[in-house]
Amino acid sequence: MSHHLVVRVVSKLLIPYILLFGLYVQFHGDFGPGGGFQAGVIFASAFILYALVHGLNNARKVLPDHWVRIGVALGLIIYAGTGVISLFLGRNFLDYDVLSQNPVSGQHLGIFAVEFGVGLTVASVMVAIFFAFAGRGHKIDEMEG
Amino acid sequence: MVLTVFLIVKLHNLFAVVMISGIYSLLAATFFVVVDAVDVAFTEAAVGAGVSTVLMLGALSLTTRTEKTGTRKPFVPLVVVLLTGGALVYGTLDMPVYGDPNAPIHQHVAPVYLEEGIKETGVPNVVTVVLASYRSYDTMGEVTVIFTAGIAVMALLAVGAGGRRRRKDGEDKA
Numbered sequence: 001m002s003h004h005l006v007v008r009v010v011s012k013l014l015i016p017y018i019l020l021f022g023l024y025v026q027f028h029g030d031f032g033p034g035g036g037f038q039a040g041v042i043f044a045s046a047f048i049l050y051a052l053v054h055g056l057n058n059a060r061k062v063l064p065d066h067w068v069r070i071g072v073a074l075g076l077i078i079y080a081g082t083g084v085i086s087l088f089l090g091r092n093f094l095d096y097d098v099l100s101q102n103p104v105s106g107q108h109l110g111i112f113a114v115e116f117g118v119g120l121t122v123a124s125v126m127v128a129i130f131f132a133f134a135g136r137g138h139k140i141d142e143m144e145g
Numbered sequence: 146m147v148l149t150v151f152l153i154v155k156l157h158n159l160f161a162v163v164m165i166s167g168i169y170s171l172l173a174a175t176f177f178v179v180v181d182a183v184d185v186a187f188t189e190a191a192v193g194a195g196v197s198t199v200l201m202l203g204a205l206s207l208t209t210r211t212e213k214t215g216t217r218k219p220f221v222p223l224v225v226v227l228l229t230g231g232a233l234v235y236g237t238l239d240m241p242v243y244g245d246p247n248a249p250i251h252q253h254v255a256p257v258y259l260e261e262g263i264k265e266t267g268v269p270n271v272v273t274v275v276l277a278s279y280r281s282y283d284t285m286g287e288v289t290v291i292f293t294a295g296i297a298v299m300a301l302l303a304v305g306a307g308g309r310r311r312r313k314d315g316e317d318k319a
Contacts, residue, residue: 117288122291
């Protein structure tokens with residue numbers, strides 16, 4: 001699809017804003033609608049758009065496969081690790097009260113960390129699934145030109 | 146929304162079906178906005194209308210674009226679907242009126258979450274509070290499900306493709 005000039009220019013213009021919006025949804029999920037799941041999908045859609053327009057191989061150069069694999073596992077580790085930290089601090093698994101001096105900011109910190117883990121895993125899994133599907137068939141590569 | 150569902154059943158061109166299911170997700174998202182479930186609407190629009198459409202198109206490129214017509218008679222599945230649907234509709238007759246403040250679901254833990262949530266966590270979005278704090282175990286299970294799905298797809302599809310790509314690269318160099 002690299003000969004479609006309009007698509008290329010518009011996607012290049014849009015991708016930074018998609019990434020920014022994903023980050024906004026991720027870190028503003030405490031106050032407005034959104035959260036890790038939605039943010040992860042939006043963040044992944046930016047990379048998928050890049051892969052659709054500029055070809056899978058270029059997208060793999062931007063975001064190598066082993067990074068995606070690390071992201072898939074790291075998000076879940078962050079989530080479970082938050083629970084383990086609260087275990088070590090003498091409370092129940094995933095009890096965020098002890099993560100900070102007072103329980104309210106501890107809860108806030110815990111929710112923040114957990115949502116970040118969710119977002120990381122969801123984004124990585126979406127990119128990984130897309131790469132897996134697109135890397136399999138040669139028709140998509142031909143369509144991308 | 147009903148029209149899109151019938152189109153999905155009727156059409157045999159899978160490309161069109163994928164597109165219509167994307168439209169269905171978008172309509173479902175607007176429906177969720179109407180009933181004030183903004184977080185769910187957000188998810189439906191991002192996942193249903195966005196990423197899953199692209200993933201389905203990716204899957205289509207691996208298979209064919211037209212549906213094969215089945216040879217089996219559709220009567221038994223039809224009876225099963227009608228029975229299940231009938232049972233579900235019968236079940237809804239017992240449900241309280243939508244928005245009834247005296248419904249059991251509004252009496253159990255929901256008032257505690259709504260009143261104590263912001264005091265205990267300092268997070269105004271109740272959905273986030275319930276999802277990430279009160280029901281944190283469930284959410285961890287969901288993340289594990291997504292993790293497992295990703296690992297499964299990679300195990301089934303990505304590894305073989307990676308091997309083939311490496312071999313092709315090697316040939317190109319040689």
